[in-house]
Amino acid sequence: MKPFNPGRRFFMAGTAAVTGLLTLPGRGFADSALFPVVETAQGRLRGAHAAGITSFKGIRYGAPTSGANRFMPAQPVEPWAGVKDALYFSHAAPQMPNGRAFAYGDLIVFDRHPSGLGEDCLAINLWTPTLDANAKKPVIFVIHGGGYYGGSGNSFGMDGEEMARYSDSVVIAVNHRLGAFGFAHLAEFDDRFARSGAVGMMDIVSALAWVKENVAQFGGDPDRVLVYGQSGGGAKTSTLLAMPGAEGLIHRAGVMSGSALRSRTADDGTAAAERLLRELEIPTNELHRLQDLPFTRILEAQATLEAADRALGEAPTSFAPVIDGEAIVRHPFDPDAPAISHNVPMVISTALDERTYRMPNFDLSDEGLMAYARRRAGDHAEDAVAMYRAEDPDASPHLIQARIDTDLSFRRSAFRQAELKASAGGAPVWTYLWKWPSPAFGGRYGAVHGIDVGLSLHSVRGGLTGASAESLMMADRIASSWAAFAATGNPNNDEVPDWPEYTSPERATMIFDTEMSVEYDPRAEIREFWQSIES
Structure with missing residues (x-):
């Protein structure tokens, strides 16, 4: 359609x-x-x-x-x-x-x-x-x-x-x-x-x-x-x-x-708020004082808390919806x-190499990759690395590291969200996997987090994509899909192949790359590998 x-x-x-x-x-x-x-x-x-x-x-x-x-x-x-x-x-x-x-x-x-x-x-x-x-x-x-x-x-x-x-x-x-x-x-x-x-x-x-x-x-x-x-x-x-x-x-x-x-x-949110109040030296019964401070002082307190957490090797204190x-x-x-939102159709996506944006060790060695894999897969580390190398023999150790981390974070959540939306019935869901890599710095980032943002708004003037015939082609493809989705509630359009709805166990997924295609349960072996380790 x-x-x-x-x-x-x-x-x-x-x-x-x-x-x-x-x-x-x-x-x-x-x-x-x-x-x-x-x-x-x-x-x-x-x-x-x-x-x-x-x-x-x-x-x-x-x-x-x-x-x-x-x-x-x-x-x-x-x-x-x-x-x-x-x-x-x-x-x-x-x-x-x-x-x-x-x-x-x-x-x-x-x-x-x-x-x-x-x-x-x-x-x-x-x-x-x-x-x-x-x-x-x-x-x-x-x-x-x-x-x-x-x-x-x-x-x-x-x-x-x-x-x-x-x-x-x-x-x-x-x-x-x-x-x-x-x-x-x-x-x-x-x-x-x-x-x-x-x-x-x-x-x-x-x-x-x-x-x-x-x-x-x-x-x-x-x-x-x-x-x-x-x-x-x-x-x-x-x-x-x-x-x-x-x-x-x-x-x-x-x-x-x-x-x-x-x-x-609420408990986690309260704990974060208590730390902020202590840093600002404001008692919990004098919250009105928070409204009198310059906003810069509150930002300084946030920065202090984050720095203290990082010094201890802990995840930094953050504030999120409660x-x-x-x-x-x-x-x-x-x-x-x-x-x-039962009747709201959805499109859910990830990019292949999301986590390169947080992993600046571009010169990672094979030994460094194996050490990282052991932290994530334990005794199954060698199997994990072999599986990723079989998928893409040309991938650098840095890209394989990022794909492991991406599969255990962004992609895991996206899989779960798509499965839940599809199983609920109601309005359909479509998914895509972005594989077209960023040309920035000779392609070292791969298909990095944010690669599809500017292109989704049909913009090719961003540093991640550059302005070229190929980036404009990718912009035409993804922007037309969002435009069609906005207009009709269905992302199908003449710029991409026929895009089936995501259902389980078929898991139809549009692959955005130089050569467009639909794959059913793409990278299934990798998904099943990580699920088996966690079970």
Whole structure:
């Protein structure tokens, strides 16, 4: 089945649609050819029109989160008179500053957050090919990666202009609270902070509610909203699918290299919050003092805790969504797929060499690989290495190491999520495995974590992919699949082979590589090997 065929014809279609603003009373060119104005439920916004796409940046869906609003559910935006400019980004959520010392971070431009950090961060950025309120274009709502601690919808990799043009869709990137500001679970100490361990996720729900109320005015269809993200964005999407507040706001969902099966328990969340309070020297009965501190002081405390953990060889203290019994009522996909998203179709994916981004030992020796395999497979280490080498005789020890770690982390969770979604019945699920390697640094990263992010938004200007005929071909393939999925709830389209639904035990999986194919239960021997060791 190939129900959708996006292509470059949408550039002309999008340009024509925006040009059509000339005939729409009270819209767009009635105000300005370059800076059209749109009426939202909260007030009028001025965007910017260029090359067939109109962008609106920094649209607030919630009030600033400083002071009394810190650790609280998002407060509504006060309606305004006149016209507000939506020409520049909001703050990115407070987070640890990042530099350019690491090659992978440099490739994904993780250090850049236009407009800087701050607590006026509850905003979306929107790109649209038309401002016709009757157009009902699909809506692609992208959640940025960076775990629960970093990243932003303002970032280089979240730019939606090219995808809006290519897919003829409204594309939206969201900012929300991160780290302790979004997920410090303070409920056990003071009822006023009952939702504090979930407010970062509640922010995204508030943004989706804004979409439901307003996106038609920007040419979008509020009943065709695809929510997807990679890494932390995939984990947040997984969590949203189990949140009562998000029910009915998501009509298709995509999880790229970020399948989250469980949320933080209240006990674990409380323990992390207690450590933060001790570092800040704030008693548990004086939580109001947290709202008076500069946000930089809270970030410094987070950094101190993480450094102390690393010095002891322990996993660093982190803040993540907490089951609070109201906003987040259960684990996302444990013990089963959430019933409230039973009718939401999904696409779930991983990349072959995810973990190279966290493994900089590119010159790993055969002896080093075997030592690593013993830590993961014990007495079965030699069998494990032989199996990976048989799969790909040309793979370096470094890539084999990364594939082992990827199979035991990203892929294990993705398998489980897909199995649970498929076994639940209801809407279907499709899966893909990305094998096309990054050309960066001579290909040393392989098919690394994040390789498909820019391409999914039909962008080839990122360092991981480079701009070439081959990268553009891969962008056409994956972006067309997301475009089709947004439009129809099915990723099939003319750019890829027929893509069957994922079912067990067939496990049909699309392989994204130079040569596209569908494989049934790909790498089954490896999956079964690790399952046998753990059983």
